[in-house]
Amino acid sequence: MSEIAAASKEQAAGVSQIAIGLSQIDQVTQQNSAYAEETAAAAEELTGQVKHLREMVSKFRVATSKQEEADPHISSGGLASDPIKWGKELMIGINKIDSQHRRLVILANDLHHALREGQASSALQPILEELADYTRTHFSYEEQLMQQSGYPDFTSHKAAHTKLIQKLEDIFQGFKANRSGIGIETFNFIKDWLTSHIMRTDKKYVSHLQSRGVV
Ligand SMILES: [Fe+2]
Known part of the structure; x- marks a missing residue:
């Protein structure tokens, strides 16, 4: 028991x-x-x-060597890896317009980096939005000067601006509505348009604006 x-x-x-x-x-x-x-x-x-x-x-972003300090792209805040380099060929010699063009180049380069890094749509959207907004601001500044000075090619220059704004708007709306993605070809289009417009079309109005004393 x-x-x-x-x-x-x-x-x-x-x-x-x-x-x-x-x-x-x-x-x-x-x-x-x-x-x-x-x-x-x-x-x-x-x-x-x-x-x-x-x-x-x-x-x-700061220059890290003497060579970089001498490079206008780096000294104005660009990165060595930026695909669009800021330099003499993009400068038209009117300070305010040059600094507006510089900002557009920075935004386009930012778009490129975001695409290459495979960033999400949420990161691409503010860059695209700023790029479209700032392009509008810059174009209206140029158009005001051209009109004020009686620039003979005002109508065709403005038409080129309107066409680009429409294209950017289409890209942006398609992207926002998920109808189309943004790829490196979008960046290439912006890069080609921006660089050729500055170098060919914008450079033509410089002497006229200067001679009329509006800049
Ligand atoms: Fe222009």
Whole structure:
């Protein structure tokens, strides 16, 4: 009889140990789940910080060597990896217009980098939006000067602007409505248009605007 009692006691102790063990497993499981949540939150925060850091670094692009300092593209905030280089061939000699063209080149280069890095639509959209908005602002500034000075080629120059704005609008609307994607060919189109328009069409109005004293 005492043997049965001893065995029962032992069994009860065993059951109690199993219960303790299960409770410990439960605690560890809960801890793991809490750690996983913390890790996910930390990863999300880190992603945000990396994005912020990239934005900050892009604002502090500086020349790192004498050769880069002498390069107008680098000294004006460009990156060595930018596909459109800012330089004499794109400068028309009217400071305000040159700085507007420079900004368009920066935006086009930003679009290129975002495409090459395979950034999501959410990252491409603000670049495209700014590019379209700033193009409109810049064109209306040029058109105002051309009109004010009685530039003889005003009508055809303005027509070229209107055509590009329409094209950019089509690209942007198609992209926003998910009808069409944005690829490197979109960048190539913008690059070709911008560089040839500045070098061929814009350069033609310089002497006229200067002679009429509007710039
Ligand atoms: Fe123009």
